[in-house]
Amino acid sequence: MRKFLLALAATAAFAGPALAEPVRISVGSFNLNNLPFPVAVGLGLYEQEGLDVTVENFASGGSKTLQALVAGSTDIAVGFYDHTIQMQAQNKNVVAFVQLARNSGLVLAGGRSSTFDPDKPETIKGAKIGITAPGSSSDFFVRYYLQRHGLAADDVSLIGVGSGSAAVAALEQGKVDLLVNYDPAATFIEAKGVGTILIDGRSDDGAREIYGGIYPTSVLYATQSYIDAHPQTIQKVTNATVKALAWIKAHSAEEIVDKLPQQFISGDRDTYVKAVEKAKAIFSADGLFDAKDVETPLTVLRTFNEKVAAAKIDLSKTYTNKFVLDAPRAVAN
Template structure:
């Protein structure tokens, strides 16, 4: 198993230090493919890096490609059709479990921003106002309630199923994946599903259209701390070890551009962030996106680090029967050298 070590990262920094200081790239004229699941602000670091030219300044002719879901994003990375993906941290774990040696390059957040249970408005009006009441209700054909997530095994599913499992309710609903923003909202509008688990932007749009309302907010800090216990790396930028080995300088350029985007987000307003990423999040309204961006600023990991305590908190969610993921250690999953080098080049 090959590793990109701290020493080799520092060699790259030393070799490229003068170029970085002058604003020139580490990786000159390289093509890149960055994959994101769906068109929502939670993936804004990649959007910002593209729109502000950070990829270009790093010497990357970079294309951002929508995967369609977290699982599809993982598949694209696994097939080496993409260089870096963004999604639930369980995706690189799944890659490693399947012999592909997934690697986390940097975490995105400290808790999930997309575990909002959005119930059909007509069901809420009937008095179904808690998760417990939802699971006691039956569809007209006698079947269990249908809960929609973007993809089975993706972020929404992993974390929402953990909440339901902890409450003893996970087997009392049927889980399905419904894909991108338009299809997720469409399934709620047409009553094909009873609950949609997603982010604040979709909640806001569904409320404005009269299709849905909030049933349970798994993103709320008090609720999160009650069930999860504190900071956890939920979303991450990830790749394959083979991709790192093929061109570590190119990988460093990616991480440095995304690190710069993270720091830019920290110092700019939700309106400024939205105006920057708007071409990527046009499926939902400006008002909905700004609400979500505001919430994201509270959970973003601006240090982009994963400590042992945070990893340990996540283990009870990641390594359970529902995910089927065999336990991994931080050393076996995380490649911190790139973000360490990026911090040295562009101190926060």
């Protein structure tokens, strides 16, 4: 993966124009919720906008990316929308400006020896549950599930296992009893016979069952101060990303995978193509935020996050549609 990131950075630096504008973009993981970002990189769309993108991957989860953004060590983050709400509760202005995934895509999978039965929520007690990282949306998923069913956070053990093949390995090796993760991990689990999907949030119906509504996840976000200081940079990043979203919608899973560097493809290619096909439904078609949908993460966070519950949250300040509305609508070939 490190070689892949170096290759991405080198490609951006080599292919970009002499006066390309540098921008640092960090990504929490290369799960499929974030797929529009590497697709935009693979299609050369950021370079076409005159950007020299340096990519950093925090494979342990989105919370590390958020920390980097707030600390100023990255300019833009590919992370989850609910982090913007958390930051507002801490009086930090982090704003999402492109929606990549309009739905969670999370699944809860049980290993071969798991005794958890979703029809009997109390059977989750004592389970070791793998999540991408503490403070991540997979963490929120578990906590909200426990809260909804009258269970306490200490009824289970939460263990950070990352995403992708590392997460699948943790379930396969019995390091965790249950795993909350995204595609491609979800598809790999079924394809390898490692476990069974017990709760599936990849569809709109699944999201409504879990959260009570559509739960927007992967977005591009930045601090308000960076957006104010670099509006043209944000617009260029938005232009490229919106083109990537349109391109994904218009192309097959096979064609999408063809545009990705080989190092990005986890496991065998055929299974990865199947994972992309299953994940396509979660991607935004246009990058715009829906005022009703963003209420769902706030409802979830308020159930167990004391700072969010105590704060007066203004959701209109956690996202903006301005840059997407100003982006050209041409589809990349």
